[in-house]
Amino acid sequence: MNVEKLTRLAISDNGFIFDPITGHSFTTNEIGIKIINLLKENKENEDILDELAEIYSVNENELDVDLMDFIHNLKNFSLV
Amino acid sequence: MSKKEYIKPFIKKQTAGNMNKFGSFYQKNYRDEIAGAKIDAIVEKCGSPVFVIDEKAIREKYREVYRDFSSRYPKVQFSWSYKTNYLDAICAVYHQEGSIAEVVSEFEYQKARRLGVPGNKIIFNGPFKPEEALKVAFEEGAIVNLDNFDEIFKAERVAKEMGQIVDVGIRLNMDTGVYPQWSRFGFNYENRNAYDAAKRIHKSEWLNLTGLHSHIGTFMLEPKAYAAQVKVMIDFMRIVEREFDMTIESLDFGGGFPSRNKLKGTYLPPEVSVPPLSDFIAAISNTLLSELSPDEYPTVYMETGRGLIDEAGYLVTTVDAIKRLPSGLKSYIIDAGVNYLYTSTWYNYKVEVDRPIEGSYENCIVYGPLCMNIDVVLENASLPPLSRGTRLILSPMAAYNVTQWMQFIRYRPAVAMIMDNGDIEIIRRAENLEDVVGPERLPEKLKKFEL
Numbered sequence: 001m002n003v004e005k006l007t008r009l010a011i012s013d014n015g016f017i018f019d020p021i022t023g024h025s026f027t028t029n030e031i032g033i034k035i036i037n038l039l040k041e042n043k044e045n046e047d048i049l050d051e052l053a054e055i056y057s058v059n060e061n062e063l064d065v066d067l068m069d070f071i072h073n074l075k076n077f078s079l080v
Numbered sequence: 081m082s083k084k085e086y087i088k089p090f091i092k093k094q095t096a097g098n099m100n101k102f103g104s105f106y107q108k109n110y111r112d113e114i115a116g117a118k119i120d121a122i123v124e125k126c127g128s129p130v131f132v133i134d135e136k137a138i139r140e141k142y143r144e145v146y147r148d149f150s151s152r153y154p155k156v157q158f159s160w161s162y163k164t165n166y167l168d169a170i171c172a173v174y175h176q177e178g179s180i181a182e183v184v185s186e187f188e189y190q191k192a193r194r195l196g197v198p199g200n201k202i203i204f205n206g207p208f209k210p211e212e213a214l215k216v217a218f219e220e221g222a223i224v225n226l227d228n229f230d231e232i233f234k235a236e237r238v239a240k241e242m243g244q245i246v247d248v249g250i251r252l253n254m255d256t257g258v259y260p261q262w263s264r265f266g267f268n269y270e271n272r273n274a275y276d277a278a279k280r281i282h283k284s285e286w287l288n289l290t291g292l293h294s295h296i297g298t299f300m301l302e303p304k305a306y307a308a309q310v311k312v313m314i315d316f317m318r319i320v321e322r323e324f325d326m327t328i329e330s331l332d333f334g335g336g337f338p339s340r341n342k343l344k345g346t347y348l349p350p351e352v353s354v355p356p357l358s359d360f361i362a363a364i365s366n367t368l369l370s371e372l373s374p375d376e377y378p379t380v381y382m383e384t385g386r387g388l389i390d391e392a393g394y395l396v397t398t399v400d401a402i403k404r405l406p407s408g409l410k411s412y413i414i415d416a417g418v419n420y421l422y423t424s425t426w427y428n429y430k431v432e433v434d435r436p437i438e439g440s441y442e443n444c445i446v447y448g449p450l451c452m453n454i455d456v457v458l459e460n461a462s463l464p465p466l467s468r469g470t471r472l473i474l475s476p477m478a479a480y481n482v483t484q485w486m487q488f489i490r491y492r493p494a495v496a497m498i499m500d501n502g503d504i505e506i507i508r509r510a511e512n513l514e515d516v517v518g519p520e521r522l523p524e525k526l527k528k529f530e531l
Contacts, residue, residue: 017091024093029440031089058086062467069404070089076408077093 001071005079006040019079026077031056035070039080045071087438088465111432111473114394115498119434119471122396122496125504128471129397129416131482131495133507135173137392138478139500142177145388148358152365156380159203161335162188164385164479165393168195169497169507182383186213189222203332203381205251205293207231207265214238218246223381225249225293225332227266232280232287239286249291249332250277252316256308262297269312275319282324289326292317295334295383299343303355303363309333310367317378330379333364337387341427341476357387386479393478395421396434399470400449410444412463414472417448417455420492422484423477424457434471437464446472450489482508487516 010018015033017026028036031052038048049063056063074080112119115134122132142158149156159182160174166188171181172195181192184206192202199220207227209217215238217224226232226248239246251266252274267274281289296309310333317328337360340350347353368380397416405411418424431446442465446458457474466472482495491511496504 026091026093027440028091029087029089031087032091035089055084056086057083063086065402065468066088066465069402069410070091072404073091073408077091079091 001039001080003039003042003080006036006074009036009079011036022078024077026079032070035067036074039071039074085438088467090440090442090465092440092442109432110434110436112434114396114473116502117498117504119396119473122498122504123398123471126494126496126506127510129395129414129420129493131420131477131493132394132396133170133478133495133497134392134394135497136500138170138173138389139177141388141392142174142179145357145361145384146177149361149365149382152361153368153377153380155377156382159381159383161383161385162192163483165389166191166483167495167507169505170389170478171195182381186210186216189213189217193220203383205295205383209234211238215242218242218244223247223249223291223330225251225291226277227251229277229280232277232284236284236286245286245288247288247290248281249293249330250274250281250289252292252294252313254294254296254309254312256296256305256312258297258300258302258305260297262295266294269316274316278316278320278324278326282326289320289324290328291330291332292320292328293332293334293381295336297336299338299386300336300360301338301354303359306333306360307363307367310364311371314368314371328378330381332381332383335383335385335387337384339386339390339476339479341390341423341429344426344428357384360387390476390479393476393481395474395477395481397472397474399466399468399472402466402468405445410442412444412446412466413449414446414457415449416457416474416493417450417452417490418457419448419450419455419488419490420485421448421457421474421481423480428460429458429474430476431458431461431463432473432475433464433466434473437466437470439465452489487511491516 011033015028017028035048045067049067052063053060114132115136122130146158158179160171160179162181162183180201181197182203183189183192189202189204199222202222204217204222204224211234214235218238226235235248252269253263253266254269255261267277278289281287292313294309294313296305313331320326321328337357338354340354342350395416397414399412400415401413403411441462444461444463446461448455448457485492494506494510495508497507499505
């Protein structure tokens with residue numbers, strides 16, 4: 001997965017995202033910011049899941065499905 | 081150290097220009113109970129999916145509407161439209177409230193009789209009544225409304241065989257200013273078809289015309305159409321009484337009142353677009369009172385079905401899977417499909433979830449469990465991020481679904497009633513294999529095969 005586009009995003013602490021190349025803006029939440037930051041560090045999905053599972057009270061399967069869904073959305077928005 | 085609360089991650093693209101000036105009524109989209117019974121308790125007892133009927137809501141609505149009508153026009157009798165929902169428990173609630181039965185087939189007639197409704201408290205309508213069914217109805221004194229000339233001849237034959245003069249009504253259709261005009265049922269008023277029918281019955285030695293019936297449409301949104309209907313029927317009653325020396329004892333205005341379901345293709349929410357039932361009752365009763373003198377008040381029958389019951393019913397379903405479509409649209413697979421939800425063809429149901437859910441709302445599509453492309457329960461729902469196992473509560477659901485549902489691919493689910501004391505009663509258990517294969521017969525030569 002090419003995460004280069006993620007590195008150009010301006011991301012505020014409360015989840016507002018601005019893409020200076022396309023002019024598009026997005027909103028996300030706290031966990032979304034965490035996932036984007038971990039992806040920017042080229043972390044594998046398994047590592048991201050482990051990190052999130054340590055912080056949040058969540059079933060592993062649910063987290064797995066949600067992470068895939070989030071990455072799918074990033075692809076749909078051409079952000080990865 | 082305790083872990084933080086998990087809120088599903090989302091990312092949403094910001095777009096401009098999608099505001100609309102009307103907005104929508106605020107709807108609380110979370111409920112963990114129906115009529116005082118917890119959703120979890122209902123599912124534990126009856127399984128998921130499950131249709132849930134609120135007894136108290138049925139009774140309260142009936143009493144409100146009946147009180148409204150009877151306080152304006154004294155000689156009114158409600159009759160429960162069996163085809164709307166003919167589960168025994170539902171019909172029994174209406175009969176306990178004083179409603180007689182309105183049926184449109186011999187099956188529904190038999191069901192009403194089996195439940196204990198006397199024949200003379202049944203209105204028998206519909207375009208097809210087999211001779212045997214007519215005979216039983218006449219013998220038991222049912223109120224029979226005839227639909228076409230062949231049925232007049234049929235009724236005459238039956239009465240002659242019985243050697244008894246029988247009272248009948250005829251169904252009329254007419255232009256009430258609404259489109260589409262329902263003309264397939266009954267005799268048309270404008271082209272004098274109805275007049276000819278009355279004349280033919282007048283000539284008969286075996287039939288006596290005592291009632292007029294009309295049902296102008298379904299999910300009617302214009303109360304004035306009922307005022308037009310009442311006016312025409314009173315005019316016709318006067319013509320018949322004057323020219324044929326008959327006495328019309330009853331006028332039956334049918335039903336067709338809308339519920340608070342949201343018709344597909346409508347823009348405004350039903351709270352705005354659907355007039356209250358009191359508007360329809362006012363249109364009917366005001367016309368009756370202005371057109372009739374007190375000494376000629378006929379009995380008025382009302383056959384309201386959907387308008388009385390729809391909001392008393394819910395379907396509790398469970399999210400089984402979550403899937404992002406290639407288009408980016410989020411989709412959910414739930415355990416109830418369109419085979420249970422005949423009305424999903426024309427309604428966008430209200431959707432509620434069984435728990436408060438944090439997260440951004442997203443447009444999504446909700447599929448049923450059938451391996452059929454058409455199994456789309458909600459085409460365009462706006463929902464928070466749902467986890468597997470979340471229960472969706474769809475409504476209004478009590479009209480037509482549990483009569484028009486079909487066994488297809490999966491067993492049909494249970495129907496529960498929340499009684500007025502909060503108890504959960506199963507009023508129709510979920511189907512099993514024997515229910516489905518019971519009527520089948522396998523020819524002897526097909527019983528063995530090797531694979």
